[in-house]
Amino acid sequence: MKLHSAALFFFLFAAAPLMAADEPAPVKIGIIGLDTSHVPAFTKLFNNPKADGDLAGFRVVAGYPGGTDYPPSRDRVKKFTDGMRDAGVEIVDTIPELLAKVDVVLLESVDGRIHLQEAIPVILAKKPVFIDKPVAGSLVDAMAIYELARRHNVPCFSSSSYRFSPGVVGLKNSEQVGEVLGAETWGPCSYQAGTPDLCFYGIHGVESLFTLMGGGCESVTRLKTKDVDLVAGVWSGGRIGSFRGIRGGKSTAGAVVFGKNGIVSSMDGASYEHLCREIGKFFRTRQAPVSPEETIEMFAFMEAADESVRRDGQPVRIAEILKQAADQVETRLQEISSSTKGAAGQGS
Structure with missing residues (x-):
């Protein structure tokens, strides 16, 4: 019809x-x-x-x-x-x-x-x-x-x-690498006053390093010269990972992984699209692709690097840095609780 x-x-x-x-x-x-x-x-x-x-x-x-x-x-x-x-x-x-x-x-x-x-x-x-x-x-x-x-x-x-860039992810999952024995990353490293030196821009290379090495860093040593930061971490099992931050001129970003099957490098940098896809998945699933523990350890790595400079390049244990911070966190949370209660009372 x-x-x-x-x-x-x-x-x-x-x-x-x-x-x-x-x-x-x-x-x-x-x-x-x-x-x-x-x-x-x-x-x-x-x-x-x-x-x-x-x-x-x-x-x-x-x-x-x-x-x-x-x-x-x-x-x-x-x-x-x-x-x-x-x-x-x-x-x-x-x-x-x-x-x-x-x-x-x-x-x-x-x-x-x-x-x-x-x-x-x-x-x-x-x-x-x-x-x-x-x-x-x-x-x-x-x-x-x-x-x-x-x-x-x-x-x-x-x-x-950088954590989700195809080059870094490709190194992490490469059959040519196999079990990761160590890694080195590099890239620009400008500073911001009032935060750890590696926190502002060096964090890209540090994030790549932790993506490749995973958690479990035990100690950090830093050599700081006029134009370069060289930060080496010793991971559990004796594995070594390092970040070279370039301050004195232009620098590309890259990484090399040392594995049981071979040594492979990549010059890949940031990928906003891959990060945003992970963010979208996170918003839908409520499951974080990066654990709080790894991000906190990565931050402790950066603060330990500063402490190593203050100690004339001596190794600094991550556990020491985490304990010092943990002793202050509860005080900070109590301050937050008091301030938010006070704000709520003023608004009532």
Whole structure:
């Protein structure tokens, strides 16, 4: 039986809203800290109408500019905020205002020193959060973030994009390497005052090193010259991993792995797409691809590197650095609890 054209038009018109209603609403992403190039790059990936796989089904809908007096923040926050506004993302004045509009959060502030401060309301609001590198401005703050997230059962993870780059992942899984006996990574290493020396940009190479070596670093020794940092760690079983940070000129990023089956190198760098795919999967599954323990150990590695310099290049044990920080974390959490209770009382 043939439908009359008018009836067919009515059927299609009436059915359209029903078909659209079957499509799940996108997961709404909010971004805290509009002062890094990661912000437009990540937004473009998640808001791409042709996004597929773990990138599909998300929408960056709101952004909170934030910012500090740190030059890479201070000098770029307006440019990136204006760009996000032009891209149709709503700009809000406060983190609570942002949290009321979104399902999940990307904490992107380029200045790691304020990450704990910005993460607290996100965790208390129980919003899953990805915290861009570095997870915090100190080991104590990093441990406080993860402990706060654990206590409130909030999914949380942090990573450099280098961890998921095809070159690094390829080395980790290479049959040509086999069992990893050691690794060396290298790359640029500019500093930020007020954080561990390797924390700002050297973290990319350190993240790659831990991706290849895994956890279990026991001690760290650092040699610091005018243009180069050479940081060597001894892992359990006597394996050795090192990072060479280049400060005196341009440097590419790379890695070499020493394995039972052979020695293989890669010159691959960052991959925003692969990182964002992991973030998308994390937001859906609530399962972090990087454990808090490994990220905390990686931060202890960076702080131990600073301590080694203060001790004239002597080895520093990771366990010592972790214990010193752990002794301060509970005090930090009590301070957070008191301040949040006080803020809640003032608002009541």
